[in-house]
Amino acid sequence: MAAPVLCGRTAVLCRTLRGISSSNPCGLLLQTASYNPRPLRLNLSDPYIPDKESDETPAWQKTARYDGKLYGRYGSASGVDPASLWPSHEQLDRVVAEEREWQPTLEEMLRNIELKEKEEAEKRQAKERLIAANMAKMPKMVADWRREKRETKQKLKEDKARREQLLEEARVRFGYALDPRSPKFLEMVAEVEKEEKKKKKLMKRRLKDEQTAAPVTTPADVS
């Protein structure tokens, strides 16, 4: 079959190219190289249009989709009603419902994005606030902890010193190094504590007397 050197579509392309280059004011040849379009073998002279009534034609050739393909290839020569290419009202309703469910509008999507961003920002800010509050408490907590540690240390030291003192006293009293767990030592400890209590009471009473004496005398002096 004598195929023309330039098929229809390439001829159109060359004409447009020549047109562009002729309209080019610079005078330079617009060199364009394009891939020749694939030859569209539509087979218009010998179309195969399946017989819808016959039983021998396979089922897939009687579908609407195949009709669309027939129309796409052969145009009005296929005998397909072009109005059937678009969806019917029921199909359109279904499509619209599906789109409404699965394809949110741009405004909706923007709103969702804003909400999400706000939520994230809120979370972040809450976390930051918590951290800031806790950091503000930190100096006080550090000082407290340090104080606690100091006090416990001091207490331990004091206890140790007291124990040493008592041991020394016991040693002095009894003449030999006494075991702190023995009953004698414990008795001695009890005695020492009693004496201390008595001393404290006397001190308290003295202080009270001084206090009551002092305010009585001063108003008396003033008046």
Add this chain to the structure above:
Amino acid sequence: MSFPKKPGSKALDVLQNLPRISLANLRPEPGAKKTAPRRGRGQHGGNRSGRGHKGQRQRGNRPRLGFEGGQTPFYLAIPKYGFNEGHSRRPQYQPLSLKRLQYLIDLGRVDTTQPIDLTQLVNARGVTIQPLKRDYGVQLVDEGEDIFAAKIHIEVQRASEGAIAAIERNGGVITTSFYDPISLGIVIKPVPFFLRGQPIPKRMLPGQDMVPYYTDAGNRGYLADCEKIQQARLALAQKYGYILPDISKDELYHMLSMRKDVRQIFFGLAPGWVVNMSEKKILKPTDEKLLKYYSS
């Protein structure tokens, strides 16, 4: 010769009278093709044929790649982490460097007097898109931004900032737009789609994850505001240190300002139209419901 010949026409005559180039007339340059040495022949290729001495090497029984003699191999000892999780569901964008784009323009495969679309790039065989392999389009990459010098109106799916700067520096226009997979299949192969006899569908909007990208003026998204895009152009010009050329004074201003509608797939064709290739006709729907659907 008896009659005087035009000077400089001998070569042209020779060229015209030479026979047609075919495989019978072609031969490689001497020294271009070097025959590979054959194994198992000659003093050096023979004997053990480059396989070594005894053992698994010579006998071709080496274990699989990665095997470490029984010790837990590296590729199993390292614990898994979700780097590749869901990799097959991630959108991919075929990269198009500015170097390749300049090459295509120089060879004339891409026409700069018309807007450059994904269809034009695929027609020029500049990129190959596979929508079935989770390709969502083409991305512009900055490689070759220093040699790029062409004023074009291009529409891609993603673009790096350097690429945007390079295009705008030369007085061009770049837009990033989204094509859902069905529209992408139609855009890269329009003729087989028209032969299907279906009406052109409307382009779907991007998913919620991609909306921030396409509404950002810095990415020249197709959903962004025009004023913000203008401001972004100025800001980018300041950032990269070039003077932004004024497009409105350009002779091709009409072409550079052409923009596709959000739902449009092809320039000059609206959703809902049926294109018939055999009769070269376009059919448009007249039913109000259909018109309302296709224009929403």
